[in-house]
Amino acid sequence: MMKKKILIIDDDSDIIEALKLFLEAKGYEVKGETKPSKAIELFNSFKPDLAILDVMMDEPDEGFFIAQKIKKINPSCPLIIYSSISKALGYDFAKSEVIVAEDFVDKPADPNVLLDLLNKYLGGSNYD
Amino acid sequence: MINLIPLNTRDINYLFELVSQRNSWFIKLRYIAVILLLGFYFILLFIGSEEFFPEQKLGILLVFFSIFIYNLLLSIISGKDVIKNDVSAFNPMKFALLQIILDLSSLMILVYITGLINSPFYLFFIFHAIIGSLILPGSVVYLLMVIVLLVFSLLNIFTHFGLISEFPISVLSSIKSLDTYYLFLNLLSFWLMILLSVMFVNYLTSALYRREQELIEAIQKIESAESEKQKYIMAVVHEVKSPLSVIVSYLNLLLSGIYEGINDNVKEILVKMKKRSDDAIVLTNDILNVSRIRQLKELKxxxxxxxxxxxxxxxxxxxxxxxxxxxxxxxxxxxxxxxxxxxxxxxxxxxxxxxxxxxxxxxxxxxxxxxxxxxxxxxxxxxxxxxxxxxxxxxxxxxxxxxxxxxxxxxxxxxxxxxxxxxxxxxxxxxxxxxxxxxxxxxxxxxxxxxxxxxxxxxx
Incomplete structure (x- = not known):
């Protein structure tokens, strides 16, 4: 059985690490990327079942461009925007039509909240 | 052609808006003037129509109708897109100039047919000097008023020496014609009155306008400084929130139960750390929300x-x-x-x-x-x-x-x-x-x- 694969794109490597350790302990295969420029490359090679990404990376809406690209490559891959800019700052982006993400979670989130979301979008089982 | 825009103008659109408001106000005011003129006509008829010159009766009615009709046209024009807030186009300033020229001409005719310096209407030139100074650049008003003064003085002199006919309202004044010195003294004081009015009103208006502009600019500066301040707060708070988020993420990890060997004493401390960090996150979110609302110019x-x-x-x-x-x-x-x-x-x-x-x-x-x-x-x-x-x-x-x-x-x-x-x-x-x-x-x-x-x- 294959583990379900999660890709985390965030410019903060510590955020990736904390999440990665937790999700791996919960039985997911996790890869992280801090550079927006390499994110798509990794998405193509890793072929994740779900992607978690920050919206504000080097450029304010870089995350949203990545989200759009990911959705073009694989429209069925669920996306969770995980950002500390929260709705207060990110509202401009979050309300525009270009958002293709399935969910929007304020950073930092309770790990169980994220786990529930993964279950919701990946159908409960951690394995294919 | 002169562009009619005062030299000290800072915000041209604001000026146009202001003058547009005054233009529509003048149109309303003119309707009142028309009604009063008609009233005056009927009062004169009532007092004694036989003492009227036929030219006077005809002339007053003619002035009445022409003011009424051009005011009607002006109000139609002002409602249409003919007037544009553009320096080179037919803008509110030019519209104001057109109105004042029409009014001065009508008034001059009215004054002529009611006895020039003996007419009760000639004082209305002062009113126009003031109104003109409120809107138009000083040079334009001086030019207009000097033309008015010259025409008025020449007409008075010509009638005084019998070169053209005069139409005094005999029911209102027993003076048929003024003494020459008295006429010139009257004319001189009228010149002074008009020119001083223009000078003072112009000076006061432009000083007021300058102050108003400075105030508007000051308010704009305060608003943009406030917005900058909120942006700065948001940026700082966001920078603080990033490491806090990492700390909370690691604390969540430690408290998630995936690690063995965290004893109860350590866990208790971790819970306290998590509690305080969560409070700090709530505070950063609250500050971000407040700053965001304050900084927003428009709501969605x-x-x-x-x-x-x-x-x-x-x-x-x-x-x-x-x-x-x-x-x-x-x-x-x-x-x-x-x-x-x-x-x-x-x-x-x-x-x-x-x-x-x-x-x-x-x-x-x-x-x-x-x-x-x-x-x-x-x-x-x-x-x-x-x-x-x-x-x-x-x-x-x-x-x-x-x-x-x-x-x-x-x-x-x-x-x-x-x-x-x-x-x-x-x-x-x-x-x-x-x-x-x-x-x-x-x-x-x-x-x-x-x-x-x-x-x-x-x-x-």
């Missing part, structure tokens, strides 16, 4: 259903199990499908803050009642609780930035002091208001409760 308004949103927020709170012992009731007398035009995100934040407070400051097994109704074109949302209440002397301060009530502090109820401040900011940004009342009427002696009332305009 849409049609929302206040009842549904409030219901959802209460359901979400219930789902989280934060308020198991609280009884909620929602009443609404809004007609089915009543919508509110508001920014959905900020409206949700407002309702969520108010309801969270009603829960947070409540007693065990307490009550929260929400009433939504419309009154005087506003949608009112009243949230009452059976909580600790707010002392009278604190009611007016409760929505101040970082203000926390004594009662909340002494009971050790935590908070940032930004919740109600955020609510007020959001309500005011929507053109609404916030009112906090205590007791709420659903509490008791020990728990008087609080009622928070938010009023938002229902229709734009």
């Amino acid at each position: 308004k849409e049609n929302i259903d206040p009842l549904q949103i409030t219901g959802n927020i209460i359901e979400n709170l219930k789902d989280k199990g934060i308020n198991e012992n609280i009884t909620f009731t929602i009443k609404s007398n809004l007609p089915e499908g009543t919508r509110l035009i508001a920014d959905k995100h900020f409206f949700e934040l407002l309702i969520s803050n108010v309801i969270s407070n009603a829960v947070k400051f409540n007693q065990k097994n307490g009550k929260v009642e929400v009433m939504i109704f419309s009154e005087d074109g506003n949608i009112c949302i009243q949230v009452s609780d059976s909580g600790i209440g707010i002392p009278q002397d604190e009611l007016s301060k409760i929505s101040d930035e970082f203000y926390r009530s004594r009662e909340a502090k002494s009971r050790g109820i935590e908070g940032t002091g930004l919740g109600m401040h955020t609510v007020r900011q959001i309500a005011e940004k929507h053109g609404g208001s916030l009112k906090v009342m205590s007791p709420s009427g659903i509490g008791n002696k020990d728990f008087p409760g609080t009622t928070v009332e938010i009023r938002l305009p229902a229709i734009e």
